[in-house]
Structure formats: C-alpha cells, structure tokens
Amino acid sequence: MHRRAVVLFTAALLLGLGLPRASAESRQDEPTSLITSPGYTRTTASPGPGLTLFTYQNPDDDRVVHVLRADPDAAPLTVESTAGTSGARAEKTTDMLKSTTGYAPRWPHAGLNGGFWYRQGDTLAFMGISVQEGVVQSASCSAAGRGEAALIQHGRPYIGDFTTHLAVTAPGAAPMPLDGVNRHPGWMTGCAQGSGATADRSIGGGVFADASEIIAFTSRFKAPTPVPDADARFTEDDDPGAEAVVAADGTVLSLNPNGRGGVTVPTGGRVLQGTGTGADWLRAHATPGTDLAFEERLHDERFGDDIPLDSSVDVVNGHYPLVHNAQYAYTGQNTAVDPRSAIAVDGPGRTLFVTATGKSGRNGVTLDEFARILLDLGAVDGLNMDGGGSTTLVVEQAVVNRPSDSTGERPVADSLYIGHGGYGHYAD
Structure with a gap:
C-alpha cells in the first residue's frame, strides 16, 4: 500500500x-x-x-x-x-x-x-532485471541507478529502481552469492552483474567478463544449459567448470564436477553452473543428496524495502x-x-x-x-x-x-x- x-x-x-x-x-x-x-x-x-x-x-x-x-x-x-x-x-x-x-x-x-536483451550463442539473456510470477529470471545490474524497471503487481504497474539479491546456501556453509540467472557464465552485455561485478573486465561496447561465477538456470529457460567456450571473444567462458542439477525442493540430484552444458532444468528446479571459484564451491558443497537453500530478494531502492516475491509480481527492465x-x-x-x-x-x-x-x-x-x-x-x-x-x-x-x-x-x-x-x- x-x-x-x-x-x-x-x-x-x-x-x-x-x-x-x-x-x-x-x-x-x-x-x-x-x-x-x-x-x-x-x-x-x-x-x-x-x-x-x-x-x-x-x-x-x-x-x-x-x-x-x-x-x-x-x-x-x-x-x-x-x-x-x-x-x-x-x-x-x-x-x-x-x-x-x-x-x-x-x-x-x-x-x-x-x-532490453542480447543474444548469447543460440539463446538470449536480459540486460538487467527480470521477474516472472515471483521468480527471478535475470539479476539486476550491479551499477547504482541501473535497476530501472516496471514492477507489475496485482495487475498494476509501478515504475522504479529495483535490485535483486541472490544467494545459495549449503549446510554448514556461508551463503554463496549467485552472479546471474539464465545467462552464460563468464560474460554479460549492457551492465555488470553479481557479487564480483566491481572486478569484472570491461572489453568495451558495454560488454563485461568475469572468470569466477555461479549462474542459476530456471525451468523457464527451456533450453539446454550452455557449454564452455561458446564465444571465441572471451577466455572467461572457456572453463569446463562444474554443474549441479537441483530439484524443486532444493535437493541436489546430480553433480558434474568437471564439465557443464547440455542439461535440461527440471520442472520447478534449477541448474547451477560454476566457473573458477564458483566451480570450486559447487564441487565442495553441491554433492548429490545435499539440500540447498536459495535466497531471492527484490529490493525497492526508492522506498528502501523488500518486495515479497509471490506469483503476483512481474518485473520488466x-x-x-x-x-x-x-x-x-x-x-x-x-x-x-x-x-x-x-x-x-x-x-x-x-x-x-x-x-x-x-x-x-x-x-x-x-x-x-x-x-x-x-x-x-x-x-x-x-x-x-x-x-x-x-x-x-x-x-x-x-x-x-x-x-x-x-x-x-x-x-x-x-x-x-x-x-x-x-x-x-x-x-x-
């Protein structure tokens, strides 16, 4: 209200x-x-x-x-x-x-x-925030003032500045930030994203690269997860990394510790792809049978409060x-x-x-x-x-x-x- x-x-x-x-x-x-x-x-x-x-x-x-x-x-x-x-x-x-x-x-x-969006290989990614029916489909830009979006709730739009705060937690481990959602690990266009965004390498033209990330893929992605070395412009996406398949209840179904790509996201679940230190975290904490917990927060920068994420909430950047x-x-x-x-x-x-x-x-x-x-x-x-x-x-x-x-x-x-x-x- x-x-x-x-x-x-x-x-x-x-x-x-x-x-x-x-x-x-x-x-x-x-x-x-x-x-x-x-x-x-x-x-x-x-x-x-x-x-x-x-x-x-x-x-x-x-x-x-x-x-x-x-x-x-x-x-x-x-x-x-x-x-x-x-x-x-x-x-x-x-x-x-x-x-x-x-x-x-x-x-x-x-x-x-x-x-706004861009192509990554044969799939697309958003330039900034996206939420569909209360589920984050793309992380917000990390730069201040770049969370401009239309929040739609209960059928009415509200235009503001919003940021996402995303993390995954394993038993006995501190929360691990998620750098992005439904995009290739290693690079992004339009704005930097994620906890390591301040160290992202800018290659010009609004393109940023990051060698250590964990990216989550949701069941709305509806495409096989990306493979390493999908773009010849970047060395950051060459890492074979690691990939964990997670059920809707947070249980890790499988872990590929030495490779990633070509996996379909289970209904309501997630697939986590890690590169660099992100892959190390998955190898250590996302073994099959482990229960992972996910945090998704949507923050309104104008009013300084969090917006509860439920099925009534959409956000379009x-x-x-x-x-x-x-x-x-x-x-x-x-x-x-x-x-x-x-x-x-x-x-x-x-x-x-x-x-x-x-x-x-x-x-x-x-x-x-x-x-x-x-x-x-x-x-x-x-x-x-x-x-x-x-x-x-x-x-x-x-x-x-x-x-x-x-x-x-x-x-x-x-x-x-x-x-x-x-x-x-x-x-x-």
Missing part, C-alpha cells in the same frame, strides 16, 4: 484527468513536444471497453506516435508481462500474447515489446526513466533518432503504452523528445523500454505501428500486455 499511496497522492496533486495535458500552461519555459507541434493532429479510436487508442501524426512528417490508454476503473483490465513459451528464445509480441492462454477470447487486448513525479527525468546523453517504446502511468492510475516510429521507414525521436511526449500525454511516471526494430504495439492482435525491420515484426525477449481482469469499478 505504501508504494501505491505515494504514487496516487502525487498523481492527484499534479494532474487532472485530461489527455494530453496542455504543456503551454504548465511548462511555459520548455518547448512543446512533437505531438503538440504545428501540423500534428490526434485521432481517437476505442478498440474495447476501457481502452483508447490515440494516433498523433502530421501529413508532412514521417513520424507517428501511438498511445494505447487502459483505464482499469472503466473496465476489467489488468497489466501483466510474459516471456512467451521460452525464456531462452525470442518470440514476436503477437505470438507471446497468444501463448498466454489457449482460449482465444481471453487473449490480451494489447501488448508492447518489453525489456527498461533503461532511462523519462518522467518521474510528472517532471522531466531524462538524464542520459543519447541523441539518436530511433523508434521508441515506453510504458507510463498517468494521474488516475491508467496505463499508457506509447510508441514513436516512422510511417514508411526507420524513424522516430530522441529520448529527450520522447520524454517531452510523455509529459504532454500527462504521464506521472514513464520508462523507456527496448526500441529500434523491437518497437511493437499490438492492439487486438494487430500491430498498429510500422516495425522498422524489413522483415516486419521482430522477435523479442518479453512483452508487457493489457489483459482481461476481474471486475471493473465503473466511474460515474
């Missing part, structure tokens, strides 16, 4: 109910955004109860902004996320939404591509807060014009899925421009999600923006969606 009370109080204090907000009245010293510039018009469609689709465009400009607004007080709607059928494989957002249920009338109303407490919040230096995606919440607790793309090719806006668009939409908090060719907004099974890839909609790692909720509270 603490998080929601603060967000709703701020929203009530700062915003009215309209969309968009008149920027000229509230921010006279700041330039208007693309959607309020001369020549841009707004069209409105109602794809379903509680849903409104706004389209902002100018006949003399190739760019177009789509905004899907979901109002849970007007209809039974819920915000959720999904990684599709496999946490290790990229899938199209349209396919992910259909995989949420086999009953077509309950397919989600709308979806937006989710967090982003990068660069754009709006915070209804104020401009972008502090980065990225000036590239690219297709953009964002999730935002506005004053009355409504959720906005926002994209800025080209009508005929790869076009879009800078992150500064995107932040100003969110302000003019009346956002209280807004977070930049993965963009470029990943930018995809789906409404009632149709992609409404033009994907910039020549092949059309791009497969992605996860997606946010507006689904069918319980009983709505209808406004007077």
Whole structure:
C-alpha cells in the first residue's frame, strides 16, 4: 500500500484527468513536444471497453506516435508481462500474447515489446532485471541507478529502481552469492552483474567478463544449459567448470564436477553452473543428496524495502526513466533518432503504452523528445523500454505501428500486455 499511496497522492496533486495535458500552461519555459507541434493532429479510436487508442501524426512528417490508454476503473483490465513459451528464445509480441492462454477470447487486448536483451550463442539473456510470477529470471545490474524497471503487481504497474539479491546456501556453509540467472557464465552485455561485478573486465561496447561465477538456470529457460567456450571473444567462458542439477525442493540430484552444458532444468528446479571459484564451491558443497537453500530478494531502492516475491509480481527492465513525479527525468546523453517504446502511468492510475516510429521507414525521436511526449500525454511516471526494430504495439492482435525491420515484426525477449481482469469499478 505504501508504494501505491505515494504514487496516487502525487498523481492527484499534479494532474487532472485530461489527455494530453496542455504543456503551454504548465511548462511555459520548455518547448512543446512533437505531438503538440504545428501540423500534428490526434485521432481517437476505442478498440474495447476501457481502452483508447490515440494516433498523433502530421501529413508532412514521417513520424507517428501511438498511445494505447487502459483505464482499469472503466473496465476489467489488468497489466501483466510474459516471456512467451521460452525464456531462452525470442518470440514476436503477437505470438507471446497468444501463448498466454489457449482460449482465444481471453487473449490480451494489447501488448508492447518489453525489456532490453542480447543474444548469447543460440539463446538470449536480459540486460538487467527480470521477474516472472515471483521468480527471478535475470539479476539486476550491479551499477547504482541501473535497476530501472516496471514492477507489475496485482495487475498494476509501478515504475522504479529495483535490485535483486541472490544467494545459495549449503549446510554448514556461508551463503554463496549467485552472479546471474539464465545467462552464460563468464560474460554479460549492457551492465555488470553479481557479487564480483566491481572486478569484472570491461572489453568495451558495454560488454563485461568475469572468470569466477555461479549462474542459476530456471525451468523457464527451456533450453539446454550452455557449454564452455561458446564465444571465441572471451577466455572467461572457456572453463569446463562444474554443474549441479537441483530439484524443486532444493535437493541436489546430480553433480558434474568437471564439465557443464547440455542439461535440461527440471520442472520447478534449477541448474547451477560454476566457473573458477564458483566451480570450486559447487564441487565442495553441491554433492548429490545435499539440500540447498536459495535466497531471492527484490529490493525497492526508492522506498528502501523488500518486495515479497509471490506469483503476483512481474518485473520488466527498461533503461532511462523519462518522467518521474510528472517532471522531466531524462538524464542520459543519447541523441539518436530511433523508434521508441515506453510504458507510463498517468494521474488516475491508467496505463499508457506509447510508441514513436516512422510511417514508411526507420524513424522516430530522441529520448529527450520522447520524454517531452510523455509529459504532454500527462504521464506521472514513464520508462523507456527496448526500441529500434523491437518497437511493437499490438492492439487486438494487430500491430498498429510500422516495425522498422524489413522483415516486419521482430522477435523479442518479453512483452508487457493489457489483459482481461476481474471486475471493473465503473466511474460515474
């Protein structure tokens, strides 16, 4: 209640109910955004109860902004996320939404591509935090201020800064930190992760390497665990290491003390891969029959408390807060014009899925421009999600923006969606 009370109080204090907000009245010293510039018009469609689709465009400009607004007080709607059928494989957002249920009338109303990710061999890994139904699927970045994400709980999103704290404990041994989840041991892209992150070797381009790690693989990974020397760029992933298979109740089922890879994670269980000193720990403490205990904590850096992990909790990573407490919040230096995606919440607790793309090719806006668009939409908090060719907004099974890839909609790692909720509270 603490998080929601603060967000709703701020929203009530700062915003009215309209969309968009008149920027000229509230921010006279700041330039208007693309959607309020001369020549841009707004069209409105109602794809379903509680849903409104706004389209902002100018006949003399190739760019177009789509905004899907979901109002849970007007209809039974819920915000959720999904990684599709496999946490290790990229899938199209349209396919992910259909995989949420086999009953077509309950397919989600709308979806937006989710967090940042990268390829590791023939699988994928997240650039930072990911939680699905209360289970950590990727560790947070270790750098301060790099835990930006959308926390989704009980169908409502909350945008903040979150860190994961992961460890495994064996009888008679001190807790051993886990460096990552569902990624190859030895290297990571986008940010350093894990207890030894301060000593990680940076090879440039946002890539980091670490020769001593323990990585956990969950049953959502749904791919064989990675083998050594999967990438020729790194010596850190050459170590044969060790690998333990752990049942859902924490019992070690098997241990390979001198090798790793090609193992399927048991349902509800884990596979632990260790390299360097991480492999030494597994050899000493993860013998078959041993009962291991796992610690997973999700910490809210804004409020300084832990969020209990249960099936109601999803977390989707982003990068660069754009709006915070209804104020401009972008502090980065990225000036590239690219297709953009964002999730935002506005004053009355409504959720906005926002994209800025080209009508005929790869076009879009800078992150500064995107932040100003969110302000003019009346956002209280807004977070930049993965963009470029990943930018995809789906409404009632149709992609409404033009994907910039020549092949059309791009497969992605996860997606946010507006689904069918319980009983709505209808406004007077």
